[in-house]
Amino acid sequence: MTNCLRLAILFIPAFITLGLLAVAFATNWWTIVLEQNIPKNINIKNSNLRLYQTLLRIPQSRGLFSECISYRLVNLTINDSYNFLPEPSKEELAIADRNCSIDQFMCATGYAISNPLTRCIQNQQQCNGIIDCVDKSDETSTVCNERLPLRCQDGYEKCPDQKMCYRVNDQTCDGVSNCLDDSDEQNCSPQRCEDNKRAFxxxxxxxxRREHSHSCxxxxxxxxxxxxxxxxxxxCRGDTISCDNRCYRSKYRCDGTVQCSDFSDEKNCVEYTTKNYLKVYTIRDDRKCIxxxxxxxxGSPTIDNNIDYNNNNNNNEYQQKRVEYLTLTYYLRMGIFFGIIGGLLFTLLSILSLFLLACCRKNCHNxxxxxxxxxxxxxxxxxxxxxxxxxxxxxxxxQTVVDIEKNLPFDVMIHENNTTIRNIEFFGLSFWLACGAILSTFLSLLCSYRVCCKLQSSRAEDKEYEIMQMQMQAY
Incomplete structure (x- = not known):
């Protein structure tokens, strides 16, 4: 086997590797969408579940460094007992859980009605016939069994069950139960709630419960x-975004997370609430994907400090958690990026070594x-x-979609109740092209090993032949 033939054998898999990697690097060709895992007609047999319409993220095409994502409006199952009300922040919980003073009573599990940021009320508010804790613990403890016959203060009237006192005009249909039998919060009409400046x-x-609350x-x-x-x-009221029969607050506009199936909340964005490594190129209406x-x-992801979050600690906490998650994925993707770049450079160097160290020499020797x-x-x-x-x-x-430390509890619940949506897509063609590059690189290694061994073997045979000739000449 001549040296030029050996070069040809080595050039072929090297060029195949270079081509496959270049295509995989530059494209985001199709991915396999497993349609059978997208929920369709859901029959709810469990009474603890109900249907909830939400957007489902479906990758239509994915490369190693780019993707085109569509969103489909589907019905999913959620826990019927799930509480959609905003959860208190860690700071608020710390304030609420701090010890009450000697002259105060601590509500057992809930907050004080007059101050939702604390569980402490004054001792004289315990067993006075007026519910001051959301969990009613100030009026249901065993200490209250020995109290005198109920007498209501001025401005208060007895509840229908004759066990508690409340202000009929102010505390009827105000979102807080002020009677032990909850009668003050039953049979509330939309008009009564509106008169009390509350949503129905x-x-x-x-x-x-929130005053000055509204629907939509x-x-x-x-x-x-x-x-x-x-x-x-x-x-939809006030400064909101309307889509899919929902109203979203303006803070969700250009936050990097799609809320609307028509992408109206993420179109024509100059800056994003969360600065991350995802650059939105185009909304491809022909393929209905972003x-x-x-x-x-x-740079690594950060929070835009110029964005007003309305002093919402809960949202700030979520944004910070999201940045931590994006930062980790950012560095992992950096590893992918430099790995592919390294593969391209090393493959190119292997080809150049053949050109510069072989073909530039006469007769391709040595x-x-x-x-x-x-x-x-x-x-x-x-x-x-x-x-x-x-x-x-x-x-x-x-796995992260069911990790409450990295996602909102609602997202975790969605994926726990609808496990098939975690398997609606598979790797794109670019991934398999890169796998092909691995195979061709492995073949290059085998060819290199074979050529080197053959080269050494032929050189040894030539050397042995020269020694025999010298011995014959000596005789």
Missing amino acids: CIKERKCA DGISDCADNSDEENCPSHE EKRFTYFG VPFILYGIWTFLAFLSIIGSLGIYVYLWLWEK
Whole structure:
């Protein structure tokens, strides 16, 4: 086998590797969407579940560094007892859980009605016939069994069950139970709730607790979210975004997370609430997907401090948690990026080594094939390491959707009750092209090993032949 033939054998898999990697790097060709895992006609047999309409994220095409994502409006199952009301922040919980003073009584599990940020009320408010704790613990403890016959203070009247006192005009249908039998919050009409400046909760037939609350204002005031469901655009209030019969607060505009199936909340965005490595290129209406590309030189994700979050500690906490999640995925994707770049460079160097160290010499003699093998081996390690991180990130992101430390509790509940939606897509063609590059690199290594061994063997045979000739001449 001549040296030029050996070069041809080594050039072929090297060029195949370079081509496959270049195509995989530059494209985001199709991915397999597993339609059978998208919920369709759901029969609810469990009384603890109910249907909830939400957007489902479906990748239509995905490359190693870009993707085109569509969103489909589907019905999913959620816990019927799930509370949509905003959860208190860690700071608020710390304030509420701090010890009460000697002259104060601590509510057992709930907050004080007059001050939702604390569980402490004055001792004289215990067993006075007026409920001051949301959980009613100030009037239901065993200490209250020995109290004198109920006498209501001025301005208060007895509840229908004759056990508590309340202000009929102010505390009827105010979203807080002021009677032991909850009679003051029963049979509330939408008009009564509106007169009390509160939203009406359709499913619970109650008024929302928050004063100056409204339906279709983008804020969940009912535990079952009924005040924010089935909201036509003409019913949306204030500074909100209207889409899919829902109203969203303006803070969701250009936050990097799609809320509307027509992408209206993410179209024509100059800046994003959360600065991350995802650059939105175009909304491709022909394919009904939003195209994003990962940019690696814009810095790690941060929160835009110029955005007003209305002093919402809960939202700030979520944004910070989201930034931590994006930062980790950012560095993992950096590993993928540099792994593919390394594979391209090392493959290119292996080809150049053949050109510069072989074809530039006369008759292609004395080629150091071992240098080609070193570059090819490094390319193999880079590509396989990059795809290893890619697979790990793909699996890790699927697991993360049920991790409450990285997602909102609602997202976790959605994926726990609808497990099939975590398996609605598979790797794109670019991934398999990169796998093909690994295979061709491995073949290059085998060819390099074979050529080197054959080269050494032929040189040994030539040397042995020269020695025999010298011995014959000596005789």
